[in-house]
Amino acid sequence: MTTITLVRGDITRQSVDAVVNAANSSLLGGGGVDGAIHRRGGPAILADCRRLRASHHGKGLPTGQAVATTAGELDARWVIHTVGPVYQASGGDPSLLASCYRESLKIADELGARTVAFPAVSTGAYGWPMADAARIAVEAVRAADTAVEEVRFVLFDDSAYQAFAELIG
Incomplete structure (x- = not known):
C-alpha cells in the first residue's frame, strides 16, 4: 500500500528515488517547478531531455504522458517529467490531469522507484484551481496500482498544503 505524505517546501530539496517535474511539452525547461528542477539539477537533465526530443519525442511530450531522465x-536518482493540462485550454479535463499522476507512477514502477515526490501539477502558470487539482491528484494516487511505497506531495505554499491536507486527513 502506498503511503501519502505532505511536505511544505522545495521539491528540488527532496531526498527521494524520483522527483516529478511539472514540465512543458518541449521538455527543455521553463518557469516554476520546471525551471527550478532544471536549475538545481544542472545540465545533465537538459542533456537527457534533448536526447529524448531527438529520438522519441521530436514533437514534444503529449499532455498527460511522462518520461524519465537522470x-x-x-x-534523487531520476526526474520523471509529466506535462499537465492548461486549465483553460483543456476545459478543465480532469482525466488529463489524473493521467499525469498515473503515468508518472507507471514510469516510477518501470524504474524501480519506491519514493516519489510530486508537485501540484498544473496549478501554477497552467491555472488549475488548487482544491480541484488536489482532489484529482489524491484520487489518482490512491487508485493507482503501483509498487511505489511513498508518494510525497511537496507543496510550495501554505494554501496548497492546506488543500492537500484537507484530503489526506
Missing part, C-alpha cells in the same frame, strides 16, 4: 545534481 536527476543530475538533485538528491
Whole structure:
C-alpha cells in the first residue's frame, strides 16, 4: 500500500528515488517547478531531455504522458517529467490531469522507484484551481496500482498544503 505524505517546501530539496517535474511539452525547461528542477539539477537533465526530443519525442511530450531522465545534481536518482493540462485550454479535463499522476507512477514502477515526490501539477502558470487539482491528484494516487511505497506531495505554499491536507486527513 502506498503511503501519502505532505511536505511544505522545495521539491528540488527532496531526498527521494524520483522527483516529478511539472514540465512543458518541449521538455527543455521553463518557469516554476520546471525551471527550478532544471536549475538545481544542472545540465545533465537538459542533456537527457534533448536526447529524448531527438529520438522519441521530436514533437514534444503529449499532455498527460511522462518520461524519465537522470536527476543530475538533485538528491534523487531520476526526474520523471509529466506535462499537465492548461486549465483553460483543456476545459478543465480532469482525466488529463489524473493521467499525469498515473503515468508518472507507471514510469516510477518501470524504474524501480519506491519514493516519489510530486508537485501540484498544473496549478501554477497552467491555472488549475488548487482544491480541484488536489482532489484529482489524491484520487489518482490512491487508485493507482503501483509498487511505489511513498508518494510525497511537496507543496510550495501554505494554501496548497492546506488543500492537500484537507484530503489526506
